Amino acid sequence: MSEDDLYRTSTQYKFWSFTPESLAALRVDTNVAAAERVKAAIARHRAARRAEGHGAGSNGADTSASASDTDTDVDCLTPEEELRLVQYYSYSTLQSSAAIASKGFNIPIRVQATAVQYLKRFYLTNSPMTYHPKHIVPTALYFATKTENHSISVSAFAELAGQSEEKILASECLMFQVLRFNLDVRHPHRGLRGAYIELLALAAGEGAVVPGTGKTRQELQEELRRLPLKAHEPPAEQSDDAVQKRIGNAYALASNILKDSALLTDAYFHYTPSQVMFASLYLADSVLFSWYLDSKFPSGTAVPDPKFLKITVTIKRCAELLRDGAKAADFQTDASRQELKRIGKKLHFCQNPEKKDLEGLNRAAKRDGQVEGALDERERKRRKLERERNEQEGHELFGGTLKKE
Amino acid sequence: MAMALSPAQYIAASANDKAVVAKAKALTILSNNANSKPSTTTTATADLSEQLNEETRNRYEKGRKLGEGTYAVVFKGHLKSDPASLVAIKKIKINANYKDGLAMDAIREIKFLQELSHPNIIALHAVFTSKNLQLNLVLEFLPRGDLEMLIRDPKNVHYGLADIKAWMVMLSRAVYFCHQNFVLHRDIKPNNLLIAEDGEVKLADFGLARSFADPYEKMTFEVITRWYRPPELLYKARHYSGAIDVWSVGTVFAELILRKPWMTGTTDIDQIDHICQNCGTPLEENWPGVSKLDNYVPPAPSAIHPIPNKATWLGNFGTVGPQGVDLLRRMVTLDPSKRITARGVLEHEWWISDPRPTKKEQLPKKGGGEEKMGEDLKRTGRDFEADGRVDKVARKLFP
Numbered sequence: 001m002s003e004d005d006l007y008r009t010s011t012q013y014k015f016w017s018f019t020p021e022s023l024a025a026l027r028v029d030t031n032v033a034a035a036e037r038v039k040a041a042i043a044r045h046r047a048a049r050r051a052e053g054h055g056a057g058s059n060g061a062d063t064s065a066s067a068s069d070t071d072t073d074v075d076c077l078t079p080e081e082e083l084r085l086v087q088y089y090s091y092s093t094l095q096s097s098a099a100i101a102s103k104g105f106n107i108p109i110r111v112q113a114t115a116v117q118y119l120k121r122f123y124l125t126n127s128p129m130t131y132h133p134k135h136i137v138p139t140a141l142y143f144a145t146k147t148e149n150h151s152i153s154v155s156a157f158a159e160l161a162g163q164s165e166e167k168i169l170a171s172e173c174l175m176f177q178v179l180r181f182n183l184d185v186r187h188p189h190r191g192l193r194g195a196y197i198e199l200l201a202l203a204a205g206e207g208a209v210v211p212g213t214g215k216t217r218q219e220l221q222e223e224l225r226r227l228p229l230k231a232h233e234p235p236a237e238q239s240d241d242a243v244q245k246r247i248g249n250a251y252a253l254a255s256n257i258l259k260d261s262a263l264l265t266d267a268y269f270h271y272t273p274s275q276v277m278f279a280s281l282y283l284a285d286s287v288l289f290s291w292y293l294d295s296k297f298p299s300g301t302a303v304p305d306p307k308f309l310k311i312t313v314t315i316k317r318c319a320e321l322l323r324d325g326a327k328a329a330d331f332q333t334d335a336s337r338q339e340l341k342r343i344g345k346k347l348h349f350c351q352n353p354e355k356k357d358l359e360g361l362n363r364a365a366k367r368d369g370q371v372e373g374a375l376d377e378r379e380r381k382r383r384k385l386e387r388e389r390n391e392q393e394g395h396e397l398f399g400g401t402l403k404k405e
Numbered sequence: 406m407a408m409a410l411s412p413a414q415y416i417a418a419s420a421n422d423k424a425v426v427a428k429a430k431a432l433t434i435l436s437n438n439a440n441s442k443p444s445t446t447t448t449a450t451a452d453l454s455e456q457l458n459e460e461t462r463n464r465y466e467k468g469r470k471l472g473e474g475t476y477a478v479v480f481k482g483h484l485k486s487d488p489a490s491l492v493a494i495k496k497i498k499i500n501a502n503y504k505d506g507l508a509m510d511a512i513r514e515i516k517f518l519q520e521l522s523h524p525n526i527i528a529l530h531a532v533f534t535s536k537n538l539q540l541n542l543v544l545e546f547l548p549r550g551d552l553e554m555l556i557r558d559p560k561n562v563h564y565g566l567a568d569i570k571a572w573m574v575m576l577s578r579a580v581y582f583c584h585q586n587f588v589l590h591r592d593i594k595p596n597n598l599l600i601a602e603d604g605e606v607k608l609a610d611f612g613l614a615r616s617f618a619d620p621y622e623k624m625t626f627e628v629i630t631r632w633y634r635p636p637e638l639l640y641k642a643r644h645y646s647g648a649i650d651v652w653s654v655g656t657v658f659a660e661l662i663l664r665k666p667w668m669t670g671t672t673d674i675d676q677i678d679h680i681c682q683n684c685g686t687p688l689e690e691n692w693p694g695v696s697k698l699d700n701y702v703p704p705a706p707s708a709i710h711p712i713p714n715k716a717t718w719l720g721n722f723g724t725v726g727p728q729g730v731d732l733l734r735r736m737v738t739l740d741p742s743k744r745i746t747a748r749g750v751l752e753h754e755w756w757i758s759d760p761r762p763t764k765k766e767q768l769p770k771k772g773g774g775e776e777k778m779g780e781d782l783k784r785t786g787r788d789f790e791a792d793g794r795v796d797k798v799a800r801k802l803f804p
Contacts, residue, residue: 006586011519033453110619125453146505146512149615154505169506173538176507178454181532183516190619365538 007272011182016121018269026124027079034127035076038352042074045353076350077129081343086123088340089133090116090264091331093141100141100160107141108150109259114185115144116263122178130352131171138163139171147183170362185268188258188277195281196251199292203243210296220295228287246288253284257322265325271318278311279318289315461533465543467494472779476510479779481546491546492530495782496539510612511540517588517611518542525579527599527609544782547607549600550774551781552657556595559664564769566725569661570755571762572598573654575606580654581747583608584647587617591628593653595660596781600774604765609781618644629653631676632666636687637741639677640698648741651750655736662722662733673700684737685712692740712739728755 007013018026077085093116097107118140119133138161145151158165176183201207205221215223224243226235238246257280262268267276282289293312297305330336355361468481471493482494497511518529528545535541552572555562576598583590591613599607613628623643629635635652637645659667668683670676681687686709687695695701718730725733732755735745745753756762 001585009520009522030453108619108622130452142506146507146509147516149513151505151509165504172506173534174454176540177458177534178452180454180457181515182519183512184520193620362538365536 003274007186010186011180011184012186012268013272015180015182016269020266020270023124023266023269024079027083030123030125030127031077031079031082034129034352035350038076038127038129038350039074041352041354042350074350075346077127077343077347081346082123082128084339085128085133085343085347086120087264087329088331089137090119091260091329093119093137094260094263096137096141096161103160105152105156105160107145108148109189110187111144111148111150112141113187113189113259113263114148115141117185117268118144118175118179120266120268122175126178128347129350130355131174131358132347132351132356135167135358136171136175138168139175142168143172143175166359166362170358173362173365174358186273188262188273188280189255191274191277192251192254192258192280195277195292196247199247199250199288200244202295203240203247212298213295214299215295223291223295227291231287246285250281250285250288254280257283257326261322261325261329264329265321267318267321267325270321271314275314275318276322278315279322282315282319283322458533461531461543462535462541464531465492465494470779471775472783474783476508477783479782481775482543491548493544493546493778493782495542495544496535497542499537499539507540511542513614514611515540515542517614521583521586521588521611523579523582524605525575525607526582527607544609545601545607547599547601547609547778548774549602549604549770550777551596551600552598552606552661553595554771554774554777555600555769556660556664558771562769562771566729567760567763568768569658569725570729570760571765571768572606572661573658574751574756574762575765576608576654576657577747577750579606579608580647580650581751583614584650584747588614589617589647590614590650590653592630593650593657594630594633595657598657599778599781600770604768604770617646631673632656632669634676635741636677636680636684636695636739637698639673639680639700640687640695641700642698646741647747648744651736651744651747652741654747654750655733658733658736659722662725680739681708681710683713684739686710687739692743695740726755726758728753728758731755 094112097112097115101107115137119136122131122136122140123133141161142154142157145157154165154168158168161168198207202217202220203224205217207217207220209215209217209220225238225240227238227243228234229236229246254277258276262276262280267279271279278289278293281292290312293308293315297308331340464485465482466485466488468483471479471481473479475498477498478496480494480496482492484490484492497508515529515532518527519532522528527547529542530545531543533541533543555564576593580590580593588611590608590611592610593608597608597610599609601607615624618624621644624645626638626641626643626645629638629649633653633656635649638649656667668676668679670679681704685691686704687701688704688709689696691712696703715730718734719727722730722733732745732750732753735753736750738744
C-alpha cells in the first residue's frame with residue numbers, strides 16, 4: 001500500500017475533502033437551511049412572548065415592545081459573512097491557545113490545529129446563527145486536547161480558559177456528532193519537519209537518493225551549494241554553513257505559514273497534508289522547493305515527467321490559497337475590525353433563540369434518557385440564574401471573549 | 406506524494422430540510438416558551454447532524470444483552486434491513502465519577518477504529534448517540550470468543566503448530582497495519598484478540614491506543630497489561646516506539662505455545678524479575694542506555710542472569726521449530742532498538758517454513774463465544790492517562 005492509498009482510507013479524505021465548488025455549495029445549503037430555521041424560531045419566540053404578554057395583562061409596556069419587533073424582518077447572515085466569522089473564530093482559537101499557554105498550559109500546535117479544523121468542520125453543516133462560535137471555540141479546543149492525547153481535567157481547563165466547566169462540556173456531544181465521530185485530523189507539520197531533516201541530510205551529502213534519478217549524493221550536495229538564492233538569478237556558490245542556514249530559514253518561514261494561513265484558509269479541505277506542506281515550503285523558498293521536488297525525479301530527460309508538472313501545478317495553486325489567506329486572516333486592521341463588528345451586530349439579531357442555551361439543551365437531553373426525580377428548588381433556581389446570565393451575555397454585542405484580557 | 410482531491414461526498418443538506426421545516430411549523434409554540442425545559446429531541450429543530458445520527462440509530466435493532474460492566478453494556482444487534490447481518494452494539498455508560506465529559510477510552514477507540522480498516526482489526530461500522538447522549542459503537546460481531554478462551558481450555562481445545570502460526574500471522578498483520586498508520590495499540594493480549602465466525606483473528610480494544618509521538622514528546626509508561634509489558638515500560642521510559650507492541654506479540658506467541666501466560670509478575674518489580682530470568686538481565690552491554698531509564702536499578706553482579714542461549718530457548722519453546730524460536734527471541738529482545746519490527750516480523754522465514762498456517766475456517770473453535778465477546782468489550786474504562794498532562798493524576802491502570 002502506498003502512502004497515497006493509505007491517505008485515501010482516512011476519514012479526512014473520505015468525508016472532509018472537497019472541490020472548491022462542492023464546498024461553496026455545501027456552505028450555501030447550510031446557510032439557507034439555517035436562515036429558514038432561524039426565521040421560524042424567532043417567529044415562534046416572538047409569538048410566545050406576545051402570548052405571555054397577553055396572559056400577564058398588566059405589563060403593557062412589554063407587550064407593545066414584543067409587538068413592535070414582530071414587524072421587523074430577520075436579517076440573516078450571508079454565507080460570506082458566516083465564513084468570515086468562522087475564520088475570525090479560528091484565529092481567536094489560536095489566540096486563546098496562546099493565552100492559555102501563557103498561564104502555564106502549553107498547547108502544542110497539533111492540538112491547536114485540530115481544534116481549528118474541528119471548528120471549521122463544525123460550521124460546514126452548522127451556521128453561526130444556530131450556534132454562536134464563541135460557545136463552540138472553547139469546546140473545540142478542549143475536545144482537541146482530549147483527542148490529541150494532551151488532556152487536562154475540565155476544571156483546570158475551564159479555569160485557564162476563563163469559562164464555566166458546564167459551558168465547555170455542553171456542546172461536546174454535539175460537536176462529536178457534527179464531526180460524524182471522525183476525530184483524526186491529518187496535519188502537515190510533521191511532514192515539514194521530515195522535509196527539513198531530509199534537506200539537511202542532502203546538504204551534508206548524506207541524503208537518500210531516489211533510485212532511478214541518476215544522481216549521486218555528492219552531486220545533489222553540490223547542486224544545493226550552487227542553488228541560486230532567488231528565482232532567475234545566476235547560480236550561487238555557498239558554503240555548507242550558508243546552505244544549512246538557508247534550509248533553516250525556509251523551515252522557520254514555512255512552519256509559520258502552517259501555523260496560521262494553512263489553518264485559517266480552506267487548505268485542509270482542498271489539499272492533502274503533504275501538498276499543504278510543500279506549498280508552505282514553496283512560499284518560503286521557491287528555488288529550494290523546486291530543486292527539492294526535482295531531485296525526486298529522473299534527471300536529464302528532455303520532457304519533464306507529467307507527474308512532476310501535475311504536482312507543481314497543484315502545489316502552486318495551494319500556495320496561492322495560502323498567500324491570499326494570509327492577507328484575509330489579518331484581523332488587526334481597522335477595516336476588518338469594523339467588518340467583524342458589523343457582522344457581530346447582525347448576528348445578535350439573527351441568533352436562533354432556541355439554541356442559545358446550550359447547557360440547558362444538554363441537560364435536557366441527558367434528562368430525557370434518564371429517569372430522574374423532580375428538580376429540587378435550589379437546582380431550579382441555579383438553572384434559572386444561569387439562563388439569565390447566558391441571556392445577559394448574549395446581549396453583549398460580540399459575545400464574551402474566550403480569554404480574559 | 407498524495408495527490409488526493411476528492412469530490413464532495415457529503416450528504417446534501419437540502420433534501421430532508423423541507424420536511425423538517427414543515428414539521429417545525431406544525432409544532433406548537435408552547436414547547437419553546439422560555440420558561441419550559443428546553444427540548445432537543447423533537448425533530449423540529451433537528452440539525453443535519455441530528456438527522457444523520459437518527460438515521461444511523463434507526464438502521465440497527467438492538468437485541469439481547471451480551472455483557473455489562475461499569476463502563477459499557479454490550480448488546481447483540483443486527484441491521485433492521487437484514488436480520489442476518491449481526492453486529493455488537495457497545496453502549497458506553499455515562500460515568501458519574503468522570504466529570505471531564507466524554508471518556509478518553511471511548512474517544513481513543515473511536516478515533517482509531519474510524520481510520521483503521523483491516524481484516525485483522527475489529528471493524529467499527531457506525532457510531533451514534535442515543536437520546537440521552539450516550540455513545541453507541543456498532544462493532545463487528547465476533548461470536549467465537551477470544552484467544553485466551555482457547556489457550557486456557559486444553560481439555561476441550563486442541564491445537565498445533567500450524568494453528569499457532571495462523572493466529573500469529575493474523576495478529577502480526579494487524580500490528581503491522583497499526584504501525585504503518587502510526588498507531589500504537591498499547592494493550593495487546595490474548596483477550597483482546599477476538600475471533601470471527603470464520604476463524605479470523607481481530608485485534609480489538611483500542612482504548613489505550615495513541616498516535617506515534619512527536620519528537621521529544623513524552624508518553625505515559627503506564628500502558629499494556631503487566632504480563633505483556635516490555636522492559637522499557639517497566640523501567641518507565643517516556644519515549645518509545647512500535648517495539649512495545651512487538652514485545653506483547655512475542656509474549657502472546659509464548660503463551661500460545663505454553664498454553665498459559667508466560668511471565669506472570671505479581672508486581673512491576675516482580676515482572677522485571679521474570680523478564681530477567683527468562684530473557685536475561687538488561688545491562689548496558691546488551692542494551693546501551695538502559696541504565697539511564699528512571700526505574701532502572703543496576704543489579705548486583707550475583708543477581709545477573711545471562712541472556713539464555715539458543716538451546717535453552719529451544720528447550721522451552723522448541724515445539725514451534727528453530728525458525729519459530731528465532732522469531733520469538735527477536736520479538737522479546739531486551740533492547741527495543743534491536744527488537745524486530747512489525748514489518749520484520751512479517752518478513753521472517755518462519756511463515757514460509759513448514760507447516761503452512763492452518764486455513765482460518767479450519768482453526769479450532771469453542772462455544773460460548775458470544776458472551777465472551779460481551780465480556781471483552783465491556784471492560785472497565787481507563788479514563789486517565791498522563792501523556793503530556795500538566796496534572797499528574799495518572800490512575801493505576803491495572804491491579
